[in-house]
Amino acid sequence: xxxxxxxxxxxxxxxxxxxxxxxxxxxxxxxxxxxxxxxxxxxxxxxxxxxxxxxxxxxxxxxxxxxxxxxxxxxxxxxxxxxxxxxxxxxxxxxxxxxxxxxxxxxxxxxxxxxxxxxxxxxxxxxxxxxxxxxxxxxxxxxxxxxxxxxxxxxxxxxxxxxxxxxxxxxxxxxxxxxxxxxxxxxxxxxxxxxxxxxxxxxxxxxxxxxxxxxxxxxxxxxxxxxxxxxxxxxxx
RNA sequence: CCGAGGGUUUCAGGGA
Numbered sequence: 001x002x003x004x005x006x007x008x009x010x011x012x013x014x015x016x017x018x019x020x021x022x023x024x025x026x027x028x029x030x031x032x033x034x035x036x037x038x039x040x041x042x043x044x045x046x047x048x049x050x051x052x053x054x055x056x057x058x059x060x061x062x063x064x065x066x067x068x069x070x071x072x073x074x075x076x077x078x079x080x081x082x083x084x085x086x087x088x089x090x091x092x093x094x095x096x097x098x099x100x101x102x103x104x105x106x107x108x109x110x111x112x113x114x115x116x117x118x119x120x121x122x123x124x125x126x127x128x129x130x131x132x133x134x135x136x137x138x139x140x141x142x143x144x145x146x147x148x149x150x151x152x153x154x155x156x157x158x159x160x161x162x163x164x165x166x167x168x169x170x171x172x173x174x175x176x177x178x179x180x181x182x183x184x185x186x187x188x189x190x191x192x193x194x195x196x197x198x199x200x201x202x203x204x205x206x207x208x209x210x211x212x213x214x215x216x217x218x219x220x221x222x223x224x225x226x227x228x229x230x231x232x233x234x235x236x237x
Numbered sequence: 238c239c240g241a242g243g244g245u246u247u248c249a250g251g252g253a
Contacts, residue, residue, distance in 0.1 A: 002241060005240095005242085006241050007241095009241055009242070035241095037241055037242045039242090041241085041242065044242090044243080071243085073242090075243045076243045076244090077243095078243090079244060082244090102244085103243060103244050104243085105244085106245085107244040110245075136244095139244075139245095141245055141246060142244075144246085173245070173246050175246090177247085179246090179247080180246065181246095183247095203247080204246060204247045205247080207248050208247040208248080211248050212247095214248090
């Protein structure tokens with residue numbers, strides 16, 4: 001079971017969801033009883049390929065095994081349902097999950113944000129805080145992405161302010177997401193400002209800025225930005 | 238006793 005589990009984990013992590021599912025089915029044909037970790041990996045696989053039918057089947061097995069009250073398993077279920085776009089079910093699992101934490105909430109927020117559903121993402125983000133759960137880096141990343149999807153510049157500035165006062169003020173992933181978010185909100189000046197104040201920049205920072213200019217038809221500025229980074233010795237990808 | 242386990246930022250191309 002453990003060696004199969006390790007294989008399934010590998011497949012799931014490398015985006016080979018179908019192979020993971022195949023191996024999982026083979027396991028069951030061989031009468032090997034999946035443990036908790038195998039369930040977690042297979043849920044990830046289901047989410048990544050949108051295999052909702054398989055996912056619901058696994059959910060049933062998890063309930064039968066009494067694993068469904070485990071916060072890690074519960075969060076994986078939420079993630080699976082959210083990635084499959086079945087938000088009502090994701091929400092139901094979240095509401096019934098004892099000890100739900102910032103990751104459980106983050107799974108739904110991420111699902112909405114990834115799906116360009118900015119408004120519901122931010123609603124859940126607020127609800128989480130109303131319940132006294134403090135946002136962490138990942139949930140903030142997702143909330144910022146949601147602002148970008150929504151074009152909600154006011155919400156964006158609000159969250160940005162909070163970020164500045166937090167220990168994430170100099171975080172590169174957060175900074176990159178801010179650059180992208182402001183660009184998607186149509187405020188390229190803000191993007192540029194954030195980019196310039198980053199302590200370090202990487203390829204993602206530049207790409208976000210260039211894409212922002214390009215998507216607003218500012219081809220000259222996009223070009224200029226590209227030349228800038230090359231002058232600084234960075235290689236575009 | 239050991240190993241495997243949860244939400245994570247940017248960008249391109251063809252067809253229906």
